[in-house]
Amino acid sequence: MTQVFKFGGASIQDAAAIRRLGELLARFRARPLVVVVSAMGKTTNALEALLEAAREGEGDDYRDRLETLRREHLAAVESLFGTRTGPVTERVEALITELDRRHRRHAGRERSFHYDQTVCFGELLSTTIVSAWLEEAGMATQWLDARELVVTDDCHQAANVDWQATAERVRGLDRDDGRIRVTQGFIGGTAEGASTTLGREGSDFSAAILAHCLDAEEVTIWKDVPGLFNADPRRFDNALQLEQISYGEAIELAWHGAKVIHPKTLGPLQQKAIPLTVRSFQDLEAPPSTIGRDTRFDTQTPSLILREAQTLLEIRPRDFAFMDEARQHDILGRLVEAGLHAGLIDSGAMRLSLCLDGHPERLEPLVASLCADYAVARRDDLTLLTVRHADDALLAALGAGRDCLAERRNADTAQRVFPGSQCRGTWHIPA
Ligand SMILES: Nc1ncnc2c1ncn2[C@@H]1O[C@H](COP(=O)(O)OP(=O)(O)O)[C@@H](O)[C@H]1O
């Protein structure tokens, strides 16, 4: 049965990383194998900046950014292939030329459509280089265009998958003809042939889509950490690795903002009981984390998630009326329209509190619209802490010395909002 491997931007950030990827695949070569690859390093951010420059008129800023993208990808090619860069260089140059052409062609179109027709090039470039390098390293590959495999609707930047059409398109890819299938994460295409994207950091989801449609045996996400921890190991100096948790628990962690797995990834795998392994591409001997059906270990270790740069809105009816269902419906409807997600929602008789990611371009119009009809109190630069399976002592220790601006708690999840200034630096999980 097919294995699906997913490699994120950090695992292919430069030529040295791509070489390591080749060594890893030579060692862990599964058959059949589908490899899903993100854009190199921070290329997607660079493509977003290029898009903004293009929409401002394709001046010098646009030209410089396009040239930087071209130079960085060609530098990786030169470092990998030495004097034999010919065909790969041609393909990279052709992709950059096509990217430039698309910016001209779509600059007048709606932003999200223009975004998808251009930002998808990060993954097209990376997979072109990775696939050629695997061939060079002696592994037969088949480069596949995910825009022809993952069929979606035209909800640009957050496209919805047509599961049936996708299953038809991927049929036969699980045949073992000795070739590693290499394709792009994050991107898909409509039935009419327009490019789409699945949402930022959506390559994990791409791996899950393909695994689901291929009835794969397992998905492995190769990361710069050994596995899934009970808190971000970059922020918590004593975070513990979770060896085994259930789909349901992993969905909760991802939904509440644990950056390590895209929240949409788990559902399609859970539906077909396909296990997900998270393991290190840097330390191949490190024991991985496995996510599957077994729920026995879910409550053994409390897990902590920090979301930073949050804004808290306290919304009250102006006329001393209740914050009843009709008003909540109205406010949450405006949230949906703004495309914003509330990490915490808490209500009282005359109040609805929402803790939101501080995306200025989405938040400001929402706040302006709410202020027209409600009394709105706003606090910016906050941190939302979510703790799963906490006890009172742990919550008290985490809250000590910090002002709690809002909180919510149910049987398995506790959330608190603190001023961001009190949350900087490294955290320690109290014993
Ligand atoms: N609970 C967690 N367990 C492990 N890593 C986490 C967790 N929460 C956040 N992270 C962060 O996720 C990072 C890996 O995810 P990401 O950078 O999105 O990888 P990629 O781009 O390769 O898919 C780690 O470097 C780590 O700092």
Ligand SMILES: N[C@@H](CC(=O)OP(=O)(O)O)C(=O)O
């Ligand atoms: N390149 C896309 C998709 C992605 O998932 O990337 P990564 O796997 O590096 O988080 C992004 O940066 O959003």
